[in-house]
Amino acid sequence: MPRAILKTNISFGLVNIPVKVYTATEERAIAFKLLCxxxxxxxxxxxxxxxxxxxxxxxxxxxxxxxxxxxxxxxSEEELATIxxxxxxxxxxxxxxxxxxxxxxxMAKSYYLxxxxxxxxxxxxxxxxxQLTGKVAIGRVVMRDKExxxxxxxxxxxxxxxxxxxxxxxxxxxxLEELKKLVHLKEAEIKLAQALVAKLSGKSxxxxxxxxxxxxxxxxxxxxxxxxxxxxxxxxEKIKPTQDLLQAxxxxxxxxxxxxxx
Numbered sequence: 001m002p003r004a005i006l007k008t009n010i011s012f013g014l015v016n017i018p019v020k021v022y023t024a025t026e027e028r029a030i031a032f033k034l035l036c037x038x039x040x041x042x043x044x045x046x047x048x049x050x051x052x053x054x055x056x057x058x059x060x061x062x063x064x065x066x067x068x069x070x071x072x073x074x075x076s077e078e079e080l081a082t083i084x085x086x087x088x089x090x091x092x093x094x095x096x097x098x099x100x101x102x103x104x105x106x107m108a109k110s111y112y113l114x115x116x117x118x119x120x121x122x123x124x125x126x127x128x129x130x131q132l133t134g135k136v137a138i139g140r141v142v143m144r145d146k147e148x149x150x151x152x153x154x155x156x157x158x159x160x161x162x163x164x165x166x167x168x169x170x171x172x173x174x175x176l177e178e179l180k181k182l183v184h185l186k187e188a189e190i191k192l193a194q195a196l197v198a199k200l201s202g203k204s205x206x207x208x209x210x211x212x213x214x215x216x217x218x219x220x221x222x223x224x225x226x227x228x229x230x231x232x233x234x235x236x237e238k239i240k241p242t243q244d245l246l247q248a249x250x251x252x253x254x255x256x257x258x259x260x261x262x
């Protein structure tokens with residue numbers, strides 16, 4: 001049974017909706033342990049003070065904000081509690097917008113919002129009005145030492161809240177030097193590329209059909225090695241950039257056409 005990471009309130013005008021926040025996603029990548037190369041013992045990390053030359057226990061650890069190189073101002077939990085923002089205890093709804101107004105690059109981690117006890121009616125109304133208007137709510141809430149900008153939208157039976165990056169957190173793509181070397185394309189290249197996209201286009205995307213093939217391959221590798229099999233490493237194939245775009249596009253369309261016929 002998952003545990004709520006936060007209890008808060010959606011503030012919608014004068015309507016107050018108590019909600020519980022659950023993490024909506026989880027990483028399932030392969031988790032490797034770092035081992036000692038000699039004895040294969042798992043390595044441990046210590047909170048080491050270079051000046052005192054000792055390991056610092058958790059009860060002695062404090063927060064510090066760096067104001068200059070190697071110069072810190074200590075900040076206690078009690079001092080942080082003196083910051084009085086309305087969003088410390090609620091999700092303050094700022095405005096309602098169309099989902100298409102938000103570039104996906106701004107979207108980060110997602111959370112499920114569920115009604116707390118007694119808030120079922122107000123929660124249902126908020127969800128229903130978002131569905132009827134086709135809008136999403138933009139709000140602010142303090143979580144984990146930061147005031148987050150969030151998006152709230154209907155999702156299946158409930159609501160999902162997505163953390164949004166601030167504009168200052170998204171790097172400017174125009175600052176990348178490589179993009180200044182782009183070239184003009186030939187009309188024939190564009191048309192063939194469009195034809196290939198049409199060949200590769202499907203009616204709908206079903207994410208349930210996709211699995212982490214790398215994770216499965218690593219698990220198989222571990223099983224084989226545990227069974228005493230010898231693992232032979234092969235040199236990775238060097239992929240070269242395509243020089244003749246027209247020829248490559250034509251060949252790609254032909255291959256796709258043959259696969260469809262089969």
